[in-house]
Amino acid sequence: MIRKKILLLGDFHVGKTSLIRRYVDNAFSDDYLTTIGVKISKKQITLHDREYELLIWDIEGATPTKKIPTHYFAGAAGAIVVGDLTREETLTSLPEHLQSFHSVNRGKPWVFAYNKVDLLPVEQRKRLQLPEWSFATSAKEDLNVDTLFTTLLERIVS
Amino acid sequence: MRNVQRILNSILSKNVFEYILIDRDANVGDFSLEATHLLGEKLVHGESIFDVLPELVGSEDVIEEIFNRGKQSYAIKTVEKNGRFLNIYLDYFDSEKLLILLQDITEVTEIRRKIMQVSNQTTLLSNTLQSIVDSQKAIIFLVDSNGKIVFANKRFHEYFDTDDSPELRQELLHTLLDEHRDFHALHKSVRKGKDELRIGQDVFSIESVYVDPVNILFTLTPITDLVRKKEALQNEIRHDPLTGVLRKQSFDEELRKRLLSKRPFALVVTDIDNFKQINDRYGHVIGDKALIQFTEVIRKRLRDDETIARWGGEEFLLLLECATPEEAIDKCETIRRDLEQYRFEAGLHITASFGVSCPHEGDDAATLVERADKALYQAKSSGKNRVVFLN
Ligand SMILES: Nc1nc2c(ncn2[C@@H]2O[C@H](COP(=O)(O)OP(=O)(O)O)[C@@H](O)[C@H]2O)c(=O)[nH]1
Ligand SMILES: [Mg+2]
Numbered sequence: 001m002i003r004k005k006i007l008l009l010g011d012f013h014v015g016k017t018s019l020i021r022r023y024v025d026n027a028f029s030d031d032y033l034t035t036i037g038v039k040i041s042k043k044q045i046t047l048h049d050r051e052y053e054l055l056i057w058d059i060e061g062a063t064p065t066k067k068i069p070t071h072y073f074a075g076a077a078g079a080i081v082v083g084d085l086t087r088e089e090t091l092t093s094l095p096e097h098l099q100s101f102h103s104v105n106r107g108k109p110w111v112f113a114y115n116k117v118d119l120l121p122v123e124q125r126k127r128l129q130l131p132e133w134s135f136a137t138s139a140k141e142d143l144n145v146d147t148l149f150t151t152l153l154e155r156i157v158s
Numbered sequence: 159m160r161n162v163q164r165i166l167n168s169i170l171s172k173n174v175f176e177y178i179l180i181d182r183d184a185n186v187g188d189f190s191l192e193a194t195h196l197l198g199e200k201l202v203h204g205e206s207i208f209d210v211l212p213e214l215v216g217s218e219d220v221i222e223e224i225f226n227r228g229k230q231s232y233a234i235k236t237v238e239k240n241g242r243f244l245n246i247y248l249d250y251f252d253s254e255k256l257l258i259l260l261q262d263i264t265e266v267t268e269i270r271r272k273i274m275q276v277s278n279q280t281t282l283l284s285n286t287l288q289s290i291v292d293s294q295k296a297i298i299f300l301v302d303s304n305g306k307i308v309f310a311n312k313r314f315h316e317y318f319d320t321d322d323s324p325e326l327r328q329e330l331l332h333t334l335l336d337e338h339r340d341f342h343a344l345h346k347s348v349r350k351g352k353d354e355l356r357i358g359q360d361v362f363s364i365e366s367v368y369v370d371p372v373n374i375l376f377t378l379t380p381i382t383d384l385v386r387k388k389e390a391l392q393n394e395i396r397h398d399p400l401t402g403v404l405r406k407q408s409f410d411e412e413l414r415k416r417l418l419s420k421r422p423f424a425l426v427v428t429d430i431d432n433f434k435q436i437n438d439r440y441g442h443v444i445g446d447k448a449l450i451q452f453t454e455v456i457r458k459r460l461r462d463d464e465t466i467a468r469w470g471g472e473e474f475l476l477l478l479e480c481a482t483p484e485e486a487i488d489k490c491e492t493i494r495r496d497l498e499q500y501r502f503e504a505g506l507h508i509t510a511s512f513g514v515s516c517p518h519e520g521d522d523a524a525t526l527v528e529r530a531d532k533a534l535y536q537a538k539s540s541g542k543n544r545v546v547f548l549n
Pocket of ligand 2 (some may be wrong): 013016017033061
């Protein structure tokens with residue numbers, strides 16, 4: 001079994017913890033509990049006849065005044081960078097999060113999660129235009145969550 | 159030795175650490191009993207540390223470096239595990255072993271989490287409020303007890319085009335405050351009912367309220383369009399739709415004001431001669447056109463502060479400025495001649511008669527108009543196309 005450390009990055013309250021919970025336990029809660037520090041969840045997945053164990057790092061959301069210690073990024077095989085479609089400022093900070101990931105893990109793969117797509121009106125959903133390696137996800141309605149993690153792993157092993 | 163010291167120190171300071179020793183292959187060696195409890199995983203000699211502490215996956219390079227360099231330590235802080243919070247420290251122990259220290263920080267972290275929870279929720283709430291306030295068409299700002307603007311919404315910055323320079327702020331204050339000394343004075347005047355504020359061409363309805371004992375919230379809602387419409391409407395109501403001159407009612411107001419001013423003036427009633435025949439013979443379209451041209455000819459001779467109004471069909475009222483009655487009579491005479499020589503629509507020749515009077519001590523509007531009307535009657539009955547003054 002091959003272990004891979006992957007990170008979830010993004011501002012607070014964008015749904016990092018919820019995406020992990022959906023992916024690992026297939027559960028969701030509307031309640032918000034602030035993540036403190038880091039929490040590692042494990043998930044086993046078979047891809048192209050190989051077994052992997054993902055060690056998914058849920059990290060306390062960064063705020064402008066509080067940066068994540070970058071040595072937590074060490075040894076990560078990839079990152080999921082999450083933004084909240086209902087909060088513009090969390091989307092504009094996506095590149096920043098990616099950049100700090102790449103400052104430690106040069107060239108390592110990533111995917112973007114534009115989360116909480118369930119909250120957008122249908123009209124806006126249709127008009128969404130996302131950059132490369134991006135997914136409109138919903139932890140609440142289980143949209144694109146598996147795809148998100150699998151695509152990252154695909155990029156990691158390819 | 160330093161690390162043994164560290165274990166000792168920690169125990170002595172009641173800052174309890176559990177420990178695990180691992181070898182160069184990252185396999186578990188000795189460990190303290192409580193470490194198992196803390197991790198919620200059974201520790202087995204010779205087993206890979208990565209199975210019990212997956213947090214260390216990815217830190218292989220760090221572990222190797224600690225062995226090779228003999229110093230350098232590494233920490234992953236505030237790791238949630240098994241329902242508890244831990245700090246994980248990696249330290250050089252000896253050339254064969256590396257020390258992993260586990261510190262239980264659950265209690266203090268739970269407190270921190272509560273604080274963060276509140277602070278995050280507050281941030282979210284204030285972000286939400288901010289975007290609500292920013293989405294308003296109104297200009298909204300908050301002034302503190304020193305009269306300083308401590309908050310302003312997006313519309314405020316767009317409208318006043320402010321960066322935060324002090325000069326701009328000062329200039330802006332002058333515009334906003336108008337004739338008022340400061341924001342508190344402005345607030346008082348708003349409370350007394352002065353609820354309109356003009357900035358250049360723009361008109362705002364202004365509201366102000368103390369949101370707490372020190373801060374006043376001002377809201378400026380743009381009502382320029384509304385005011386323009388209202389003004390246009392008022393104008394429409396005050397004026398005769400055909401000729402554009404004042405209506406009788408508005409003229410009466412002017413006349414009453416003029417009487418109070420005590421300065422001399424003349425009131426003139428004028429009537430187009432034989433207008434009924436024009437209407438009968440040429441029709442109402444020509445008749446209407448004649449009325450319009452009639453007022454145009456008269457207006458050419460009026461000063462800005464003189465007034466003309468339509469009383470009824472073809473009868474008009476004038477307020478003329480004059481030092482003596484003769485001046486007014488002369489002016490009417492000039493107008494009369496102008497009309498006589500003017501070529502009206504369809505080549506018509508039109509004349510008019512004039513009754514002139516000047517106010518006496520104690521005259522009210524009705525008496526004055528009555529006297530001028532009497533003068534007009536005399537002008538008509540003595541042959542029309544003339545000016546008669548009655549004293
Ligand atoms: N509607 C909706 N709410 C979500 C979604 N994902 C997360 N949330 C809610 O957003 C809040 C923050 O989620 P959380 O996972 O704690 O965000 P984190 O701070 O990035 O870990 C919680 O109240 C979640 O219930 C989603 O896809 N749709
Ligand atoms: Mg979280």
